[in-house]
Amino acid sequence: MADHVAVPSKKVLTMDTMNQNVKKVEYAVRGPIVQRAAQIEVELQQGVKKPFTEVIRANIGDCHAMGQKPITFFRQVLAVCLYPDLLDDNRFPEDVKSRAQRILHACSGGSLGSYSSSQGIELVRQDVARYIERRDGGIRSDPENIYLTTGASDGIVTMLKMLISGEGSSRTGVMISIPQYPLYSAALAELGAVQINYYLDEEACWSLDIGELKRALTQARKHCAPRVLCIINPGNPTGQVQSRQCIEDVIRFAAEENLFLMADEVYQDNVYADGCEFHSFKKVLFEMGPEYSSRVELASFHSTSKCYMGECGFRGGYMEVLNLDPEVKVQLTKLVSVRLCPPVTGQALMDLVVNPPEPHEPSYHTFVKERTHTLAELAKKASMTQQILNQVPGIKCNPVQGAMYTFPRIHIPPKAVSAAQENGQAPDMFYCIKLLEEMGICLVPGSGFGQKDGTYHFRMTILPPTHKLEVVLEKIKEFHLRFTQQYS
Amino acid sequence: MADHVAVPSKKVLTMDTMNQNVKKVEYAVRGPIVQRAAQIEVELQQGVKKPFTEVIRANIGDCHAMGQKPITFFRQVLAVCLYPDLLDDNRFPEDVKSRAQRILHACSGGSLGSYSSSQGIELVRQDVARYIERRDGGIRSDPENIYLTTGASDGIVTMLKMLISGEGSSRTGVMISIPQYPLYSAALAELGAVQINYYLDEEACWSLDIGELKRALTQARKHCAPRVLCIINPGNPTGQVQSRQCIEDVIRFAAEENLFLMADEVYQDNVYADGCEFHSFKKVLFEMGPEYSSRVELASFHSTSKCYMGECGFRGGYMEVLNLDPEVKVQLTKLVSVRLCPPVTGQALMDLVVNPPEPHEPSYHTFVKERTHTLAELAKKASMTQQILNQVPGIKCNPVQGAMYTFPRIHIPPKAVSAAQENGQAPDMFYCIKLLEEMGICLVPGSGFGQKDGTYHFRMTILPPTHKLEVVLEKIKEFHLRFTQQYS
Incomplete structure (x- = not known):
């Protein structure tokens, strides 16, 4: 190799040579503000004086981190599954033991340490199908259409990966709500798809308007091939719960416009407001009759991370696919087998x-006691959040009908907008950074989720324990009044 | 929407409209032969008569499925972590309890159900760094360079995703060994990278020859931009263990040719042959002095799935990155945060x-007793496999120096090659399918890993329990003799 004595000095992987799609990825929920929060926590530990003694993180739907307790039954069964010698331990009730044995029996070699089939353990897929049937009033669910996933995120990215193809004006366009959960924009950036924004109607409690879908689609058809419509219900970050009528309209729209539907339903148990009810896209699809149920392609997603269990760390989830082309389904199964x-x-x-x-x-x-308690607490906190924030002049907050977040609109005075621009920051980022530095409260600016130009928001979870949530809300109130005064 | 009454009847997602890169993905380890094995198992359950009573799966490195027992300490600590009430259970020794408390303390809210930071729990990253330092004789490891992953596969795909860019002749080329573990070819197909094959030397116990690397690189430079060199050591599917000298040569080659090194070291404890020893790429890199250690970009991968623990189902792993451009590192951390x-x-x-x-x-x-026992059993089975297979005329098998597989060369008579071609099958697929149908043994054909044209192989794990492995080997012997006779 004497002909290669000249040793190159530049790195192989640089900002110029790296995957340029990855550069475009943004994920505000764990973005710069959260990194700053972590720094501040270290500073507090090191004894740096701050106007607060702890950082309260209301930036992410991380239930147990906020003190929510795991469901005893779930953890007992898992402990026995991991260490089956516990089957002879009298502390565990019989149903815990029989459930653990049932799961272990479905694992190769009777161990959670074995690989499962790539689509997921057959027994679990059967149980998921039966759950869906109960939830949807008996509409049939086929375990062969269930794919277990590494959290809902994994299922969503996998389906998008299947769907994105073409170049230039035939490149796949994907319709997502604005505001949106930034997993969607991040995945679309990484996969090089065209993001098509449709705006939720803040004045009508973040409802989805078919006219707006139509507008966005018509405009997008000029430069890409729109093929996917993503819905989050109950909404993240917006907390609305879609009416049955709205879901029916969306399905009809997807059928007429030949769009693949992706329904992110991870908050299906998180419905708090009177008169609101969760309707699955699948159920409504079947109730609309065979013209729709035999034809509309739908993938819907669920997770172990939210609802009353909040077990984010386990990265559990499933997706159900409907009306998938059988050959495409073979491709999907092959794709997931690689992991x-x-x-x-x-x-x-x-x-x-x-x-x-x-x-x-x-x-x-x-x-039942544990589940009811957790959901009742969340309902109480949803209502308290809305009530206190709406007392603040300059903050306007839709009811938190469901999910775990509020996305209030905040008035930012023109002087503050100018100050932010001088800092090279989005005005709501400027606001949230100040809130973090002055109050120790970590929220995510609305700009990370998308919002109408000239409007400003933040996303806040309702997860802190009630007494702490009250402190958070009072601090936001105090901060907002001071901030408004300072920049008036 | 009256203007859209015409309802399109075609599906949105078809073989024509789907992501064409996904279509190119192949993953033999869970390919058609494994699906056929599952069907046969169902047929056996239904009472269909077969010349065997059970299917023995030697197609995948799934240790617990093959009867390997989990390490008691690991499972005890995990059970306590999941259900901390067990802290008062006298059955658990004190170190189990203190270790569980230490881990829980490092989780937000003291629960495994919380999200961790995207790079992984800080305490775990610190422990990983200390492990690497011990393993590599004190060479410093920085927890900030450790990323915990969802199995090693996740880390490998993530790094490849970062590295693949450019179009046409500046598209990233990635050098992989042939035979290879098909995760690599699958990921490259999905990401649309250029796969550059370098052939291991079967005659020299599957060793890696720098001249062959050079040949492959020179040829590839004519049509793409080679930027990555992937190594699997100990080898999968080939079971070789690289010498220190060979690793040094590879590092020098990567430095001279400006290649990013990816070292898949998930079998680092699986070394059986006398005179063989595991050397990490990182250790050798540092021993070569600062000219190399300060400059060569390296990502190395480890996993909870192999070695003596074999905990595949947990999808645990880590990667360590070295000499990564700091700005690129920020991008990597951002990318993993999306999941x-x-x-x-x-x-x-x-x-x-x-x-x-x-x-x-x-x-x-x-x-120690459990670890030693598992590794000693594997060593015994490695040697037995090689010995029995080499007794069969027409099968030639390199020593299984490490990892969990043998990749013997099989002679397939010309008549069988013709018969396979008439079936539209690769000759070794034809062979393996017949072996499955006639003997109930599930192996993976060499064509799924890549091999020199005109040579045929299969990959077989050495994982079945000794008495069963002996049956497998004897059945292969019997089958091979009959097959050879039938097609002579």
Whole structure:
């Protein structure tokens, strides 16, 4: 190799040579403001004086981190699955033991340490299908249409990956709501798809308007090939719950415009407001009759991370696909096989979520008590959040009908907008950074989710324990008044 | 929407409209032969008569599925982490409890159900760094360079994703060994990279020859931009263990040719042959002096799935990056944040793997006994496999120096080659399908890993329990003799 003595000195992987799509990815939920929050926590530990003693993180739907307790039954079964010697431990009720044995029996070699089939453990997929049937009033669900996933994010990215193709004006366009959960924009950037924004109607409680879908689609058809419509219901970051009528209209629109529907339904148990109810896209699709149910392509997503369980760390989830071309389904199964399988502990947990204790079983009473308590607390906090924020002049907040977030609109005075621009920051980023530095509260600026030009918001979770949430809301109130005064 | 009454009847997602890169993906380890094996299992259950009573799967490195027992200490700590009430259970030794408390303390809200930071729990990354330092004789490892992953596969795909860019003749080329583990070819197909094959030398125990690297590189430079060199050591599917000298030569080659090195070292504890030893790429890189250690970009990968623990289902792993451009590192951290975090149970398990019981702790003795037993069994099976297969005329098998596989060369008579071609099958696929149908043994044809034209192989794991492995080997012998006779 004497002919290669000249050793190149530049790095192989640089900002210029790296994947340029990755550069375009943004993910505000864990963006710069959250990194600054972590720094401040270190500074506090080091004894740096601040006008607060702890950082309260209301930036991410991380339930257990905010003190929510795991469901006892779920954790007991998982502990026995991991260490089956516990089957002889008297502390565990019989239903915990039989459930653990049932799951272990479905794992190769009777161990959670084995790979499962790539689509997920068959028993779990059967249990998921039965759960969906119960939820949707008996409409049939086929375990062959269920794919277990590494959290809902994994399923969403996998389906988008299948759907994105073409170049130039035939490149796949994907319609997403604005505001949106930034997983969508991040995945689209990474995959090089065309993002098509449709705006939710803030004045009508973040509802979805078919006329706006139509506008966005017509405009997008001029420069790309729109093929996918993504819906988040209940909404993230906006907390609305879609009416049955709205879902029907969306399905009709997708059918007429030949769009693949992706329904992100991870907050399906998180519905708080009177008169609101969760309707799955699948159920409505079937109720619209065979003209729709036999034809509209739908992928819907669920997760172990939200609802009353909040088990984010397990990365459990599933997707159900409907009306997928059979050859495409073979391709999907092949694609997921490359990653071998979703985490088996997450699969086991998903099984428990879709198949909780039954009324005659010893764990039932405690399970129902825990679930009811968690959901009641969330409902109380949803209502308190809306009430306190709406007392603040310059903050306007839609009801938190569901999910775990509020996305209030904030008035930012023109002087503050100018100050932000001088800093090279979005005005709501400027606002949130100040709130973090002065109050120790970590929120995510609305610009990270998308919003109408000239409007400003932040996303805040309703997850902190009630007494802490009250502190957060009062601090935001105090800060907002001071901020407004300072820049008036 | 009256203007859209005409309802399109075609599906949105078809073989024509789907992502064409996904169509090119192949993953033999879970390919058609494994699907056929699953069908046969169902047929056996239904009472269909076969010349065997069970299918033995030697197609995938799935340790627990093959009867390997989990390490007691690992499972005890995980059970306590999942259900902390077990902290008061007398069955668990003190080190199990203190280790569980240590991990829980590092999780937000003291729960494995919380998200971790996207790069992984800081404590676990610190423990990984200390493990690497011990392994590599004190060479410093920085926890900031450690990324916890969802199995090694996730880390490998993430790094490839970062590295692949450009179009046409400046499209990134990635050098992979042939035979290879098909995760690599699958990921390159999905990402639309150029695959550059370099052939391992079967005659020299699957060793890596720098001249061959050079040949492959020179040829590839005519049509793409080679920027990455992937190495698997110990080898999958080939079972070789690279010498220190060979690793040094590879590093020098990468430095001279300006290639980013990816070292897949998931079998680092699986070394059986006398005179063979595992050398990490990082250690050799540092021993070559600052000219190399300050400059060569390296990502190396480890996993909870292999070695003596074999915990595939947890999808735990880590990667260590070296000499990464700081701006690129920010991009990498941003990219992994979109998926929120690797499964926290897998992270906890990774922590135990890199930080097992110490000699003074109560669990030490059992831990060492279990680890030694598993590795000794594997060594015995490696040697038995090689010995029995080499007795068969027409099968030639290199020593299984490490990892969990043998990749013997099989002679397929010309008549069988013709018969396969008439079936539209690769000759070794034809062979493996017949072996499955006639003997109930599931192997993966060499064509799924790549091989020199005109040569045929299969990959077989050495994981079945000794008595079953013996049956497998004897059945292969019997089949091979009959097959050869039939087609002579």
